[in-house]
Amino acid sequence: MDDLLIKFFSNTGYALMDYRNLIMICIGLICIYLAIAKKCEPLLLVPIGFGILLGNIPVFPGFGLSLYEDGSVLHLLYFGVTTGLYPSLVFLGLGAMTDFSSLLRQPGFMLLGAAAQIGIFFTLLGALFFGFEPKEAASIAIIGGADGPTSIFLTARLAPHLIGPVAIAAYSYMALIPVIQPPIMKLLTTHEERLIRMDALREVSKRGRIIFPIIALLLCCFTAPASLPLLGMFFFGNLLKESTVTERLANTARTAIIDFATILLGVIVGASTQADRFLTKQSLGIFILGAIAFSIATASGIIFAKIMNLFMKQKINPLLGAAGVSAVPGSAREAHLMGLKEDNTNFLLMHAIACNSSGVIGSAIAAGVLWNFFS
Amino acid sequence: MYGLKAISNNNGWVIAAAGILIVFTCLAVLSLAVSQIKVIFILFDRGNKFYKKIKSRRSKKKIPESGNAAFYELLNSELEEQFQLFDLLEILDKNNFPHPYLTVNQLRYGKTIIPFGDGFFIFNMNEV
Numbered sequence: 451m452d453d454l455l456i457k458f459f460s461n462t463g464y465a466l467m468d469y470r471n472l473i474m475i476c477i478g479l480i481c482i483y484l485a486i487a488k489k490c491e492p493l494l495l496v497p498i499g500f501g502i503l504l505g506n507i508p509v510f511p512g513f514g515l516s517l518y519e520d521g522s523v524l525h526l527l528y529f530g531v532t533t534g535l536y537p538s539l540v541f542l543g544l545g546a547m548t549d550f551s552s553l554l555r556q557p558g559f560m561l562l563g564a565a566a567q568i569g570i571f572f573t574l575l576g577a578l579f580f581g582f583e584p585k586e587a588a589s590i591a592i593i594g595g596a597d598g599p600t601s602i603f604l605t606a607r608l609a610p611h612l613i614g615p616v617a618i619a620a621y622s623y624m625a626l627i628p629v630i631q632p633p634i635m636k637l638l639t640t641h642e643e644r645l646i647r648m649d650a651l652r653e654v655s656k657r658g659r660i661i662f663p664i665i666a667l668l669l670c671c672f673t674a675p676a677s678l679p680l681l682g683m684f685f686f687g688n689l690l691k692e693s694t695v696t697e698r699l700a701n702t703a704r705t706a707i708i709d710f711a712t713i714l715l716g717v718i719v720g721a722s723t724q725a726d727r728f729l730t731k732q733s734l735g736i737f738i739l740g741a742i743a744f745s746i747a748t749a750s751g752i753i754f755a756k757i758m759n760l761f762m763k764q765k766i767n768p769l770l771g772a773a774g775v776s777a778v779p780g781s782a783r784e785a786h787l788m789g790l791k792e793d794n795t796n797f798l799l800m801h802a803i804a805c806n807s808s809g810v811i812g813s814a815i816a817a818g819v820l821w822n823f824f825s
Numbered sequence: 826m827y828g829l830k831a832i833s834n835n836n837g838w839v840i841a842a843a844g845i846l847i848v849f850t851c852l853a854v855l856s857l858a859v860s861q862i863k864v865i866f867i868l869f870d871r872g873n874k875f876y877k878k879i880k881s882r883r884s885k886k887k888i889p890e891s892g893n894a895a896f897y898e899l900l901n902s903e904l905e906e907q908f909q910l911f912d913l914l915e916i917l918d919k920n921n922f923p924h925p926y927l928t929v930n931q932l933r934y935g936k937t938i939i940p941f942g943d944g945f946f947i948f949n950m951n952e953v
Contacts, residue, residue, distance in 0.1 A: 553859075554862075557856040557857075557859040557860045558860075560852040560853070560855055561852060561853060561856065564848050564851075565849075567848045568845055571840075571844045571845050574837065574840065574841055574844075575832055575837050575838070575841055578831050578832045578835050579827065579829065579832055580827065581827040587837075657866060658862050658863070658866070665855070665858050665859070665862070666855055669854055673847065673850070674847060811852065811855070815851050816844060819843075819844045820844065823844070
């Protein structure tokens with residue numbers, strides 16, 4: 451009887467736990483607290499926080515319970531992360547939600563979306579400088595795109611062992627946009643620049659909105675075919691929305707499908723942060739480089755907008771450059787709010803959304819390019 | 826390996842420069858294409874208008890007024906000597922005559938076509 455009880459106890463989580471599991475469980479609880487009490491990105495942080503709890507309950511190796519053990523349920527669900535299935539489904543839903551009207555009215559703003567991706571490539575150099583392997587460096591660099599699904603997609607392809615830290619870093623910085631971006635915006639712009647008003651936007655025809663996803667798909671994916679799984683689904687979702695004859699499918703994509711993918715992606719990415727894999731020096735490096743990547747991305751968007759102003763008659767408010775990162779709609783909201791702080795009649799939101807949409811396309815192209823170079 | 830040597834050994838400089846260039850080129854070309862969409866639509870609309878104009882002209886030319894020589898010539902070329910009203914209707918319909926049933930009625934009551942028996946009709950040569 452005693453032997454049986456001792457054997458049972460030795461297989462419980464209490465006996466197998468070490469201090470690192472406790473740290474991770476605290477991080478998971480903090481995520482859940484921030485999501486529920488502070489309403490901080492709840493759709494992401496609740497699944498991720500719960501996933502962290504799930505992944506850090508110690509289990510006896512060989513029972514087929516851990517995410518990293520073949521045949522476990524979590525391992526089967528992890529398949530959707532490693533193959534890029536969930537990020538692609540998220541992009542399908544995003545496409546069905548995105549309204550490109552503001553971008554079609556101001557196609558020149560696509561350059562701001564491109565400029566914000568400079569952060570990705572600078573961070574690539576930084577990660578190589580600090581001794582990361584090339585594939586790891588590319589996975590860390592993509593955090594600068596401020597796009598969770600894209601970061602997970604690329605990391606799953608190039609450095610699957612880093613999915614946990616890269617995903618947590620990417621989503622953390624997306625949630626921390628209101629903390630990270632405003633100081634950079636203030637530092638790099640003058641009061642007069644922040645007061646620049648943008649022209650009213652013209653109407654866009656229905657035909658224009660229908661044809662855009664087709665043209666964009668062909669142009670982007672012929673140039674960077676590796677971005678096909680993300681951009682293909684993104685533009686397909688958008689065509690479902692804009693064609694108006696597939697409203698039922700578009701509705702499913704922007705509700706059921708994206709919710710399904712977000713739940714599984716969040717929980718499984720959270721569960722992949724097992725203490726022994728997550729609490730390492732490498733993860734600390736990823737968090738630091740991720741923050742640098744995100745900051746450079748914001749700064750490069752703003753600086754590029756200022757450079758464009760040197761050549762353009764109609765000046766651009768440089769705050770819009772910060773919205774070139776693909777954190778939709780967080781960074782657009784920050785640019786808009788900063789503009790409103792300076793002048794409460796200056797509404798930049800629709801212009802910022804245009805930069806934001808192009809940022810999504812830009813970061814997916816950048817991911818495709820990195821995959822192509824390092825695969 | 827650390828530092829600038831690690832960047833150079835892994836082609837970091839080239840990859841970063843090429844990556845930035847590709848992303849910029851892709852979005853710049855897309856931006857250019859989007860700004861030219863309206864030009865494509867204008868050309869498309871012009872082509873559409875032109876096509877409709879030609880189509881309407883052609884269809885106008887095709888329909889001879891009933892009672893004209895061209896009208897009888899058309900019927901004569903497409904109908905047998907003895908024909909059923911259904912055949913006549915079909916030809917009128919195929920050639921876009923505006924009111925095929927009224928036209929057939931007019932031909933019957935004006936005795937331009939007369940019954941031949943067994944549901945067949947022939948042209949009344951005295952009237953034509």
